[in-house]
Amino acid sequence: MADNPGAGGGVLHVVATPIGNLDDISARAIETLRAADIIAAEDTRHSSRLLGQLGIEGARLVSLHEHNEAGRSEALLHAVAAGQRVALVSDAGTPLVSDPGFRLVQAAHAAGVRVSPVPGACAAIAALSAAGLPSDRFFFEGFLPSTAAARRARLDQLVRQRGTLIFYEAPHRVAETLADLAAVLGDGRMGALARELTKTFETVRRDTLAALRDFVAADADQQRGEIVLLVEGATDEAVAGALDETALLRALAGELPATRAAKVAAAVLGRPRRDIYQQLLDMGIADG
Ligand code: SAM
Secondary structure, X not given: OOOXXXXXXXXXXXXXXXXXXXXXXXXXXXXXXXXXXXXXXXXXXXXXHXXXXXXXXXXXEEEOOOOOHHHHHHHHHHHHHXXXXXXXXXXXXXXXXXXXXXXXXXXXXXXXXXXXXXXXXXXXXXXXXXXXXXXXXXXXXXXXXXXXXXXXXXXXXXXXXOOEEEEXXXXXXXXXXXXXXXXXXXXXXXXXXXXXXXXXXXXXXXXXXXXXHHHHHOOHHHHOOOEEEEEOOOOHHHHHHOOOHHHXXXXXXHHOOHHHHHHHHHHHHOOOHHHHHHXXXXXXXXXX
16 A cells, blocks of 8 residues: 555545435435446445435445444555545535545644545535525534533523524424523523424424524424524624623632632522532533
8 A cells, every 4th residue: 555645636525415305415426326437426326326316326435434444544545545546425414514434534634645525415515505694604503512511502602692593403402492582682682493404304493592493392293304593693892792602610720729700600690509510520620
């Protein structure tokens, strides 16, 4: 094997696939996948179905996911260097966007292998384009933590974030997350629910966070499928008025033992002491 996979001058293609509607695949994506010798896929069974639907055969599918990415990257880059045409796809949408691929692309750059995107669908951008919220600046958060305390702690850090916030969320957590968004970011902030984009039961609804929370809580159908949540960013007034919780916790923890800091902060912020203590743990201030 060559020591420098970049020496062969090959290209790693990062190929976006549809997020629901097969017709959203681009002509160039089809061409690139048809020409590929190797397709690195998050889930080979899933991608094999997609390739079958597109009438593409011949490429060798290899898995590339969170747990094997570091090890697989080197072999894939050597294949590129050896003249093989290698494409990276994920289960849906754009690879690396809340999907595997970052380590491979980073390794490609380190090895001098050219990386070329074949752009296409991305749920975050599709949702932003239809949500009716400011799109001049946006902040992609991806998935929030799954436990309530960690999720609220993360939202606390986003209270002052400007630009439209974009979250991915699992259907079984969407009701809970909308309740947290309204509680932490404010009932009256505008938001949007973008569900099942490009599919039969597509829903795009723009409303206040409180109204979205109630809408989703009242209709089990809105708690199914694939979901993007969007929230308008902090206004100047919100930024000026918001308490900087992280600074408060750091200041208290600098003066008091963590349990007492959590007690005082809980009283000031009106939140459970246990949640605050967990936040101190997450910030590396308290010891478990
Ligand atoms: N790489 C993908 C992209 O470019 O959007 C995202 C992959 S991430 C693992 C999957 C999440 O994306 C879902 O849980 C959901 O939040 C969002 N998503 C994917 N397809 C969607 C769709 N058709 N409608 C709404 N959200 C979608």
